[in-house]
Amino acid sequence: MSAQITVMPSGHAFPSEENDTILEAALRAGIPLNYGCNSGNCGDCLAWLVSGEVRKVHPHDYLLREADKGKGALLMCAYSAVGDVVIQASITGANDIPQQTIATRVKAVDPINEQILALHLMTPRSQRLRFLAGQSVRLEIDGAAGEYFIASCPCEDRHIELHVRRDQQPFAERAFAGLARDAVVQLTGPVGGFVIELDSRRPILFVAWDDGFAPIKSLIQHAMSLEVAESMHLYWLADELAHYQENYVRSLADALDDFEYRLMDAHADLAQLAERVLAAHPDLAHCDIYAAGPAGFLASLREAALARNLSMLGWHEEVM
Ligand code: FES
Structure with missing residues (x-):
């Protein structure tokens, strides 16, 4: 019972x-x-x-x-x-969680396109990673390391999803060369304060740029499991990576009454993009915004949001 x-x-x-x-x-x-x-x-x-x-x-x-x-x-x-x-x-709170080092194992590698793969890790049976949605960790295998945001929810027990972008980080090079199932990946973390406000019940706008979607995905799942938001809107701007988990986003919109999303092309002037993202929200006085992307875009978005009465307390950003 x-x-x-x-x-x-x-x-x-x-x-x-x-x-x-x-x-x-x-x-x-x-x-x-x-x-x-x-x-x-x-x-x-x-x-x-x-x-x-x-x-x-x-x-x-x-x-x-x-x-x-x-x-x-x-x-x-x-x-x-x-x-x-x-x-x-x-x-x-984010600052209360101790640093942990865990020998995780590769459960699956999902190559999404030429530029990005989803890596699924499992912690040992007796140990789960303590973290909050929106935080990042350091991964290392055979001396090749990189830092990544967690894309899964803290409510998922031992499973951890990360989006690895093909870039200069040695871990990315190693991951794109191939990771065997059950290979041991050393995970250290978490770090970061881009976390959900647990006592807010305000509508939330999530804004992601390219693989800024990773922490945003984690935050959306956490917000869903905590039922903290009155409504959720996702704006995902894609530049180089395309909308690489579009089906997942669509499934959320199908399953939830209070979730809306818009996938947008990032090829435009930054101030124009910020205006387009906020076009349907003339008054943000009682909203929260969680945005992850390049610094220039976040600055434009913040300025446009404050002009629509967003309180600075409602602004949460992560520069990627
Ligand atoms: S006694 Fe350590 S978590 Fe409960």
């Missing part, structure tokens, strides 16, 4: 199945609760029961003080919800 878990003070709520730990259920829903070892040792996932009932499903070495237990202390990686519960727990 599924239970509803509500986290205070953030107000996030998510379902939990009978044998889920509270932490497992939260991560599957994309809620970035704070945690560390995921095995009952560190105490980083300490939370407090506000109402409802929980039961211990895994033993833990971390000692909870009797006095704290009496006040409802619990470890989210060791306890499961019995019926609906409300807990008090802290949400992770």
Whole structure:
């Protein structure tokens, strides 16, 4: 039987199945609760029961003080919800996540066109990468390294998708020469603060330029799983790479009522492009914009958005 878990003070709520730990259920829903070892040792996932009932499903070495237990202390990686519960727990921000180094394995390489491939990696069974949508990682194989934005959602457990562009980075050269299934790729990260605002319920405009689509795709999936936005609009401008996952974008539009997209050619003056992107949005006072692309285009887009009453608090950019 599924239970509803509500986290205070953030107000996030998510379902939990009978044998889920509270932490497992939260991560599957994309809620970035704070945690560390995921095995009952560190105490980083300490939370407090506000109402409802929980039961211990895994033993833990971390000692909870009797006095704290009496006040409802619990470890989210060791306890499961019995019926609906409300807990008090802290949400992770981009700066709270520790650097991790993980030996991942190649699950699939999907060569999309001459210039870009989608690389799918799996973390080991006992370890998942802690990250927030919009962050990047460093990949290395046989001494060849490169830095890439994650294109998948933190809610996807052990699977990580990255878009590797044929460029000067040694890792790209190695990847385009061929990566065997199960080859070990050393992953280090995450870094970056281009992450979703968890407590916003405003409409979101996502704007991607070429493979700026990678972090934007991750952000869209995370926003969907968190149900944070009233509506979502994607504008994807393609220059050299074409719209390389157009079918995926179309499937989102088919599946969601509140998602619209427009694929645009990037061959125009930057100020003109910015005006075209925002043409359907005369007033951005109550919106958020997440944009990833070249610095010149982002500057034009920001100027056009501020002229339409966007608050600087609603502007989020990543220069690619
Ligand atoms: S995450 Fe370390 S004790 Fe729960």
